Amino acid sequence: MGANSRIEWTHRTFNPWWGCTKVSPACDHCYAERWAKRTGFDVWGKDASRRFFNDSKWDEPLRWDRAAAKAGERHRVFCGSMCDVMEDAPGLQEIREAKLYPLIEATPFLDWLLLTKRPQNFRRFLPAAWLDRPRPNVVGMTTVESERYLWRADVLLRTPFSWRGLSMEPLLGHVDIGPFIGIKPRKLSSEWHGPTLTRGIDWVIVGGESGHGARPMHPDWVRAIRDQCLEAGVPFFFKQWGEWLPQGQFGTDGDTPTAVNTGARWGVLTMDGEYIAQTTRWMRGPGWYADDGEVYVYRVGKRDAGRLLDGREHLEFPETR
Numbered sequence: 514m515g516a517n518s519r520i521e522w523t524h525r526t527f528n529p530w531w532g533c534t535k536v537s538p539a540c541d542h543c544y545a546e547r548w549a550k551r552t553g554f555d556v557w558g559k560d561a562s563r564r565f566f567n568d569s570k571w572d573e574p575l576r577w578d579r580a581a582a583k584a585g586e587r588h589r590v591f592c593g594s595m596c597d598v599m600e601d602a603p604g605l606q607e608i609r610e611a612k613l614y615p616l617i618e619a620t621p622f623l624d625w626l627l628l629t630k631r632p633q634n635f636r637r638f639l640p641a642a643w644l645d646r647p648r649p650n651v652v653g654m655t656t657v658e659s660e661r662y663l664w665r666a667d668v669l670l671r672t673p674f675s676w677r678g679l680s681m682e683p684l685l686g687h688v689d690i691g692p693f694i695g696i697k698p699r700k701l702s703s704e705w706h707g708p709t710l711t712r713g714i715d716w717v718i719v720g721g722e723s724g725h726g727a728r729p730m731h732p733d734w735v736r737a738i739r740d741q742c743l744e745a746g747v748p749f750f751f752k753q754w755g756e757w758l759p760q761g762q763f764g765t766d767g768d769t770p771t772a773v774n775t776g777a778r779w780g781v782l783t784m785d786g787e788y789i790a791q792t793t794r795w796m797r798g799p800g801w802y803a804d805d806g807e808v809y810v811y812r813v814g815k816r817d818a819g820r821l822l823d824g825r826e827h828l829e830f831p832e833t834r
């Protein structure tokens with residue numbers, strides 16, 4: 514992993530180490546764990562050691578920084594596609610302090626996206642000087658996959674950063690982010706009763722799940738976030754549907770993906786995230802109406818599912834400060 518990234522929302526990926534421990538439902542089908550196992554590294558779980566890298570790997574961002582400076586551009590670096598950069602495990606804080614933080618300081622033309630499912634560790638592990646004076650090339654980001662994990666957005670907002678982002682991938686349920694982007698909530702969340710009504714989230718990324726065991730995403734969950742971002746003036750980036758494509762999202766011309774006509778698995782998804790397989794709904798084929806709040810979903814594969822939401826792409830980025 515490194516060099517030019519294939520992840521749509523970043524120019525590069527950099528991994529200070531490989532390995533992690535699962536913390537929430539978004540981790541259930543962690544692609545990084547699968548990739549590590551496939552390439553022969555047993556680095557997952559609290560008892561496994563992590564995989565570390567030599568100095569040549571750590572020199573790569575210095576070259577990226579020079580290239581960005583020469584081009585007169587800023588380049589985004591996603592830090593930790595194969596780990597969680599704020600994990601608390603033996604040896605990791607030493608690596609952060611001795612290597613990662615100095616590297617970030619030494620690369621001012623790179624915007625470092627520090628994405629974590631452990632935002633409560635930012636205050637413990639970030640340099641004190643950064644908490645006093647947030648660095649302009651550091652983006653604090655956390656994952657919110659469902660309303661149950663809105664507390665992570667709250668913790669992020671309370672941590673000093675020059676700018677912040679939410680990664681809502683894989684999105685597993687309806688989430689009302691209004692109070693976290695400075696607008697009123699649409700409804701009272703059953704999971705969140707806090708007073709937050711503040712601006713401070715600069716970017717929201719939404720995506721569906723890919724790979725083995727991927728769970729489908731309801732279009733109304735995505736629409737609600739898109740509309741709230743529009744209302745609040747927060748850049749919204751829709752990465753992709755993942756493996757499953759909902760009915761009504763078949764592209765600009767409404768063409769039905771071939772897979773739908775050639776035996777793709779399909780079922781019904783409720784607003785609460787319950788997937789009801791076709792075998793249970795055998796009497797009602799594609800073209801029949803689902804009940805209120807339900808939508809038919811088809812496992813067409815990530816490439817065919819694409820990233821059109823109601824016929825258009827949403828690929829907004831925040832202005833770098």
Ligand code: SF4
Nearest residue numbers: 533535540543596597
């Ligand atoms: S926190 Fe990220 S890297 Fe760690 S197990 Fe979860 S999804 Fe995988």
